[in-house]
Amino acid sequence: MQLSFHNSLTRTREPFRPIDPAHVRMYVCGPTVYDLAHLGNARPVVVFDVLARLLRRVFPHVTYARNITDVDDKINARARESGKTIAEVTAQTAADFHADMAALNNLPPDIEPRATDHIPQMIVLCKKLIASGHAYAAEGHVLFAVASFADYGRLSGRNQDELLAGARIDVAPYKRAPGDFVLWKPSDATLPGWESPWGRGRPGWHIECSAMAWEHLGETFDIHGGGADLLFPHHENEVAQSRCAHGTAGMASIWMHNGMLTVDGEKMSKSLGNFFILRDVLARGPWVGEAFRLLLLRTHYRSALDYTETALAEARAELDDFYAMLARPAPEGEALPGMVDWVLEPLGDDLNTPLALARLRDLRTLENVANVGGSAAAVHARTPAPWSPAPGVARAAVLEAAAVLGLLWHDPAAWRQGGGDTAAIEAAIASRLAARAAKDWAEADRIRAALTTQGIVLEDGAGTTSWRRA
RNA sequence: GGUCCGGUGGCCGAUUGGUUAGGCACGGGACUGCAAAUCCCCCAAGGGCGGUUCGAUUCCGCCCCGGACCUCCA
Numbered sequence: 427m428q429l430s431f432h433n434s435l436t437r438t439r440e441p442f443r444p445i446d447p448a449h450v451r452m453y454v455c456g457p458t459v460y461d462l463a464h465l466g467n468a469r470p471v472v473v474f475d476v477l478a479r480l481l482r483r484v485f486p487h488v489t490y491a492r493n494i495t496d497v498d499d500k501i502n503a504r505a506r507e508s509g510k511t512i513a514e515v516t517a518q519t520a521a522d523f524h525a526d527m528a529a530l531n532n533l534p535p536d537i538e539p540r541a542t543d544h545i546p547q548m549i550v551l552c553k554k555l556i557a558s559g560h561a562y563a564a565e566g567h568v569l570f571a572v573a574s575f576a577d578y579g580r581l582s583g584r585n586q587d588e589l590l591a592g593a594r595i596d597v598a599p600y601k602r603a604p605g606d607f608v609l610w611k612p613s614d615a616t617l618p619g620w621e622s623p624w625g626r627g628r629p630g631w632h633i634e635c636s637a638m639a640w641e642h643l644g645e646t647f648d649i650h651g652g653g654a655d656l657l658f659p660h661h662e663n664e665v666a667q668s669r670c671a672h673g674t675a676g677m678a679s680i681w682m683h684n685g686m687l688t689v690d691g692e693k694m695s696k697s698l699g700n701f702f703i704l705r706d707v708l709a710r711g712p713w714v715g716e717a718f719r720l721l722l723l724r725t726h727y728r729s730a731l732d733y734t735e736t737a738l739a740e741a742r743a744e745l746d747d748f749y750a751m752l753a754r755p756a757p758e759g760e761a762l763p764g765m766v767d768w769v770l771e772p773l774g775d776d777l778n779t780p781l782a783l784a785r786l787r788d789l790r791t792l793e794n795v796a797n798v799g800g801s802a803a804a805v806h807a808r809t810p811a812p813w814s815p816a817p818g819v820a821r822a823a824v825l826e827a828a829a830v831l832g833l834l835w836h837d838p839a840a841w842r843q844g845g846g847d848t849a850a851i852e853a854a855i856a857s858r859l860a861a862r863a864a865k866d867w868a869e870a871d872r873i874r875a876a877l878t879t880q881g882i883v884l885e886d887g888a889g890t891t892s893w894r895r896a
Numbered sequence: 897g898g899u900c901c902g903g904u905g906g907c908c909g910a911u912u913g914g915u916u917a918g919g920c921a922c923g924g925g926a927c928u929g930c931a932a933a934u935c936c937c938c939c940a941a942g943g944g945c946g947g948u949u950c951g952a953u954u955c956c957g958c959c960c961c962g963g964a965c966c967u968c969c970a
Binding site for chain 2: 437454455456457458459463464466467468470471473498499500582583584586603604607631652654655656657658659660663683684685686687688691692693694724725726728729730732734736737739740743744747750751754772778780781783784785788791794795797798799800801802803804807808818862865867870871874879883884885886887892894
């Protein structure tokens, strides 16, 4: 399968050519663990989880690294205000993050480096940058000299004049230029710190990713991902640090940035205070995790995505349709050649998940036609061949393709019927089947109406009745 | 103000210089004891003004509108 992706660096779609096809390497910026994940935090995790699954399908060996930032002033502030230690805050938040991302069926990355485990590497980078004239020490700080790097601004599409003009913070007196950014900063006794050639201190935000990517993926690697809001300054600064420290022409071959998630048309933001905690949304039911994942994948990853109640309900309804198909008894089948690749092909075209989902629906229709009856003519107008599979065949293709999207992992019966005691429901259905056999339609309808008030929907089949929760 | 990305039918949302996206909702039909599930049909679009072209939703220019970034942010 040919892959191509939109590269933020060149602002064009490029064929994906790994530096080493035998080992594809991807780095994605992970969370700063100071608070529970909000809805927007989930988007890059899901997007790059799908990308990792796709890469693993195409290439023999993939290393996907996603860091955890466990040293940051927001963490310090959270510890101070909550009365917990920094270690408690980071450990608990990281555990919460893992649980929430697992609820969205994200696979763990291959490597999950932590910033505090890479302090020595950060210090080495600072030393290298100072030695090569790209950084300087001043008043316990180490700062990157933006003017020393001609390509600074290339990734985010800015020139240095604009950046200086746009600098809106007060310029610290120890900076040579307003755009210079901190690699290392001093810590007083109340703050976490590590001994360094510049005194006891802690890393700046950007240096950690340069250090961890270097340690685990090398000086250059294939894909660097993250949210579009990280393009500047975070990724711009990462490139500057890594390229200047290693003397390379680039850091990652392809930079990929997911669009922002908005709520009712406004960006989710800590400072705006309009953010939804993912865990609160997940608490609404066992269906939410998958419905939210589908909601995310129904929009192309680079587009802005507006989260609404309606969109979540629609995603759930769509999953209901898939699980209705999967819950229907069908013989074990094997996908016809080409079926799965037909669905996944759009993923190779800059991760076009909406088109892949449209094709997944077509395979669902083929299974429904095979199993229930009807015409597949409309679907055949789109498929590469007039597939008319036996029952169970398209079903197998749906499951295989959905697995690359990280969808349809629930047990169909559990999805439709939920947990809890079902004996009373089964008993009522048995009574109704007896009434129907006796053509006592009034009694049959009375039982169904009673179940309807409990939120139970009956589906009569040939000689049997199945049920689901509405 | 600067930079960038968008504006597609009632809603969501892809592809494409000419040929059906798809989903949801609405309406009609098949099937069903009645339903549900399922299938079929129908519906309706491309912000505005110019330009290129035989032909533009698709390419170019301008304008309008929306969003993101401009050193907390996925």
